[in-house]
Amino acid sequence: MxxxxxxxxxxxxxxxxxxxxxxxxxxxxxxxxxxxxxxxxxxxxxxxxxxxxxxxxxxxxxxxxxxxxxxxxxxxxxxxxxxxxxxxxxxxxxxxxxxxxxxxxxxxxxxxxxxxxxxxxxxxxxxxxxxxxxxxxxxxxxxxxxxxxxxxxxxxxxxxxxxxxxxxxxxxxxxxxxxxxxxxxxxxxxxxxxxxxxxxxxxxxxxxxxxxxxxxxxxxxxxxxxxxxxxxxxAAELVPVEPVMELRTHIVFTKEVFKGESVSYGRTWQADRNTILGTLPVGYADGLPRSLSGRYSVAIGGKAYPLVGTICMDQCLVDLGPDTDLKRWDEVTVFGNGGSDAADVADILGTIPYEITCNIHKRVPRVYVT
Incomplete structure (x- = not known):
């Protein structure tokens, strides 16, 4: 999968x-x-x-x-x-x-x-x-x-x-x-x-x-x-509900970048220190909006890590920090599972949670938990 x-x-x-x-x-x-x-x-x-x-x-x-x-x-x-x-x-x-x-x-x-x-x-x-x-x-x-x-x-x-x-x-x-x-x-x-x-x-x-x-x-x-x-x-307490969808991915590649180096399309981000970046195989074609570039953090091991550079069609980059012990194949929560949810994404973009979940493309496999 x-x-x-x-x-x-x-x-x-x-x-x-x-x-x-x-x-x-x-x-x-x-x-x-x-x-x-x-x-x-x-x-x-x-x-x-x-x-x-x-x-x-x-x-x-x-x-x-x-x-x-x-x-x-x-x-x-x-x-x-x-x-x-x-x-x-x-x-x-x-x-x-x-x-x-x-x-x-x-x-x-x-x-x-x-x-x-x-x-x-x-x-x-x-x-x-x-x-x-x-x-x-x-x-x-x-x-x-x-x-x-x-x-x-x-x-x-x-x-x-x-x-x-x-x-x-x-x-x-x-x-x-x-x-x-x-x-x-x-x-x-x-x-x-x-x-x-x-x-x-x-x-x-x-x-x-x-x-x-x-x-x-x-x-x-x-x-x-x-x-x-x-x-x-x-009035959320009047009808307590839980988000049904969460979006997960994995770190598939890591690399060190040096202070002053830029990454991704448009060179919108430059490293302000030596650090380790992780590549995530999720992008705007999957439903992660390009307009979140530089404005959102994902969760890894319960800790927030910022996305950096421009979100691409199929991939994006996350700053893991200079002294990270994170590695390839570690799981990443894009939204859900106790961290940011689709409503948080929607708030950043000035829209509604419906638009976020509806835009998760069918090429993203659905895994059902019963």
């Missing part, structure tokens, strides 16, 4: 699912997002582990992601979160994916595809309460629900919305999320007053699971929490 590998702790995933269950109570279903290869963790293995841990639904972003799970033998409901092309509808019907509907025109196209297949397609209605991305206007939701109900080949099995700032504890953002919840509740009341069954009602992402207990409804869709990162650090 390659020296650089991603260790995926399925035991931690199960623990994180249990932590969410304890927060939301026994009744709401848990929908686990498996999109983007389960945020870089490996779609099929994460899906199986999540189902075994009690997840009732899975969610993907593309038709192909859903097909991958079906081809692996997964029979649990799979919700397609993003808008597909009309030409994908035959596969959506064939593989029994649950379609998210935002407008009547696409609902009609979906119904026609299901008609041609002689099948009934399960759909969830998406309401835009303030995210501004997908979904119908709240005032149009009842008409759309009735339109779906009029199609004999469609079955309305759920109603959903998505929050824009539920992961923020700022007063204005909390108020905005409360307004989204109230708007959504009004749509649901209108459905029920009109005799429309909304099916499984779901809205809560990770931030809402932590901060907005009135958003749980029939199902929650936490992503960040389940993969081990609190969406609101000030």
């Amino acid at each position: 390659r020296a650089t590998k991603a260790i995926i702790h399925l035991d931690r995933l199960r623990g994180n699912i249990q932590a969410v269950r304890e927060k939301i109570g026994p009744n709401p279903r848990i929908c686990v997002p498996i999109k983007a290869d389960a945020y870089g963790h490996g779609a099929v293995r994460i899906a199986v582990a999540a189902i075994q841990a009690g997840a009732g639904y899975l969610a993907v972003a593309s038709t192909q992601e859903g097909i991958e799970l079906r081809d692996a033998g997964i029979v649990a409901p799979i919700l397609l979160l993003s808008q597909p092309l009309a030409e994908e509808l035959p596969d959506i019907v064939r593989y029994r994916l649950t379609l998210m509907i935002s407008d009547a025109d696409f609902a009609a196209e979906a119904a026609a595809a299901a008609d041609r297949a002689g099948d009934i397609l399960s759909v969830h209605l998406k309401v835009d309460t303030g995210m501004g991305r997908m979904g119908c206007r709240p005032g149009d939701a009842l008409v759309l629900a009735r339109h779906i109900g009029s199609q004999i080949s469609l079955k309305l099995t759920g109603t959903a919305t998505h929050f824009a700032v539920a992961d923020s504890a700022k007063p204005d953002d909390v108020l905005y999320t409360k307004e989204q919840i109230h708007c959504f509740q009004s749509v649901l009341e209108e459905f029920r007053d009109s005799g429309v069954n909304p099916g499984i009602v779901h809205a809560a992402n990770s931030g809402a699971v932590v901060l907005h207990g009135d958003s749980f409804f029939d199902m929650v869709r936490p992503g960040l929490l389940l993969y081990g990162y609190p969406p609101v650090r000030e």
Whole structure:
């Protein structure tokens, strides 16, 4: 196996699912997002582990992601979160994916595809309460629900919305999320007053699971929490979770460099003393961002050592110090395992942990710890 590998702790995933269950109570279903290869963790293995841990639904972003799970033998409901092309509808019907509907025109196209297949397609209605991305206007939701109900080949099995700032504890953002919840509740009341069954009602992402207990409804869709990162650090203790992924590699070469010598592309680093450098077989093609060059330290034997020089496509360099006893083949933790984690990397780069784990390339082997 390659020296650089991603260790995926399925035991931690199960623990994180249990932590969410304890927060939301026994009744709401848990929908686990498996999109983007389960945020870089490996779609099929994460899906199986999540189902075994009690997840009732899975969610993907593309038709192909859903097909991958079906081809692996997964029979649990799979919700397609993003808008597909009309030409994908035959596969959506064939593989029994649950379609998210935002407008009547696409609902009609979906119904026609299901008609041609002689099948009934399960759909969830998406309401835009303030995210501004997908979904119908709240005032149009009842008409759309009735339109779906009029199609004999469609079955309305759920109603959903998505929050824009539920992961923020700022007063204005909390108020905005409360307004989204109230708007959504009004749509649901209108459905029920009109005799429309909304099916499984779901809205809560990770931030809402932590901060907005009135958003749980029939199902929650936490992503960040389940993969081990609190969406609101000030409230991390409310749902204690552990990072599921860690990235490890090994020192594969060492050499002495002398004061004044430069290394790597662009000569961005020069030694200020005689020292020993280690070469690590991990670079930006593996998902270690080039923009971390000169800004990050890895852990070896529980101690931090700085990366020096420009991170290359396949390799980078670490300063081991002038009097090191470290040697070739010693293991290195890039992130995880009690040291810096993907959230720390994200903080340096001004992004989110999702982007870090999603960018760990598939050429990096995944090793699953059960």
